[in-house]
Amino acid sequence: MIKIVSFRICPFVQRVTAMLEAKQVPYDIEYIDLKNKPAWFLDISPTGQVPVLITEGGQPLFESDAIVEYIDEITAPLQKDLTPEQRATNRAWSYQATKHYLVQCSIMQSADKGVLDERMAKLAKSFEKVESQLGQGAFFSGKSIGNVDIAWLPLLHRAAIVEDHSGYDMLAEFPKLKAWQQTLLNSGIPAKSVPEDFLERFSDFYLAGRTWLGRGANLNEAPCEATQSNSGGCCG
Numbered sequence: 200m201i202k203i204v205s206f207r208i209c210p211f212v213q214r215v216t217a218m219l220e221a222k223q224v225p226y227d228i229e230y231i232d233l234k235n236k237p238a239w240f241l242d243i244s245p246t247g248q249v250p251v252l253i254t255e256g257g258q259p260l261f262e263s264d265a266i267v268e269y270i271d272e273i274t275a276p277l278q279k280d281l282t283p284e285q286r287a288t289n290r291a292w293s294y295q296a297t298k299h300y301l302v303q304c305s306i307m308q309s310a311d312k313g314v315l316d317e318r319m320a321k322l323a324k325s326f327e328k329v330e331s332q333l334g335q336g337a338f339f340s341g342k343s344i345g346n347v348d349i350a351w352l353p354l355l356h357r358a359a360i361v362e363d364h365s366g367y368d369m370l371a372e373f374p375k376l377k378a379w380q381q382t383l384l385n386s387g388i389p390a391k392s393v394p395e396d397f398l399e400r401f402s403d404f405y406l407a408g409r410t411w412l413g414r415g416a417n418l419n420e421a422p423c424e425a426t427q428s429n430s431g432g433c434c435g
């Protein structure tokens with residue numbers, strides 16, 4: 200069986216597990232501590248990063264883009280009969296999501312509203328572009344889930360958790376994205392693609408008292424100069 204080496208709140212891992220869930224491919228998962236990486240992991244991961252996928256034949260694969268392409272090559276496509284142009288376009292729109300995973304992580308770690316707004320401006324530009332691409336279909340390109348949906352799923356799932364917790368809606372100005380987020384949440388894949396204790400772990404890390412969102416997105420709060428420089432890596 201395929202095995203995924205994971206860190207519980209990593210969005211790059213979630214893209215991979217979401218793809219496996221959407222394609223109903225069974226997999227094992229092993230969580231590691233990124234602050235104390237095991238030697239066996241460092242032996243198989245040239246970058247020292249998760250996700251790593253270990254194939255049925257025992258070959259470790261790294262980099263989520265490469266892993267997702269591998270999964271696509273060994274399984275039936277989510278959307279059939281796409282032309283090479285459509286597949287290339289889908290890869291490009293997927294990249295518009297993945298290049299913002301770390302941006303969203305830094306937004307969520309912002310110590311106050313001023314810092315969050317600055318960081319959010321970058322993500323909002325990307326949201327604006329994808330908003331203009333979304334059509335009448337429930338998913339990115341029509342009635343069924345595809346690779347672009349999977350790439351955007353970690354961003355939209357996390358935005359929903361943040362909104363539930365703090366009332367702050369990253370998608371407030373983007374009605375089509377909002378509908379798309381709901382469609383993805385309704386698919387059940389966001390919940391299936393994360394561990395059972397995801398909410399707790401995610402909240403402990405991003406929605407704790409040190410972040411503006413963690414303090415409930417309180418608009419009347421004075422800026423917190425001391426921690427403003429926290430640029431917010433992903434996952435600790």
Ligand SMILES: N[C@@H](CCC(=O)N[C@@H](CS)C(=O)NCC(=O)O)C(=O)O
Nearest residue numbers: 209210211248249250262263433434
């Ligand atoms: N380009 C990588 C990024 C993966 C990544 O940033 N993973 C983070 C966790 S979310 C990680 O492993 N961080 C540990 C480290 O960089 O040492 C990919 O797409 O797989």
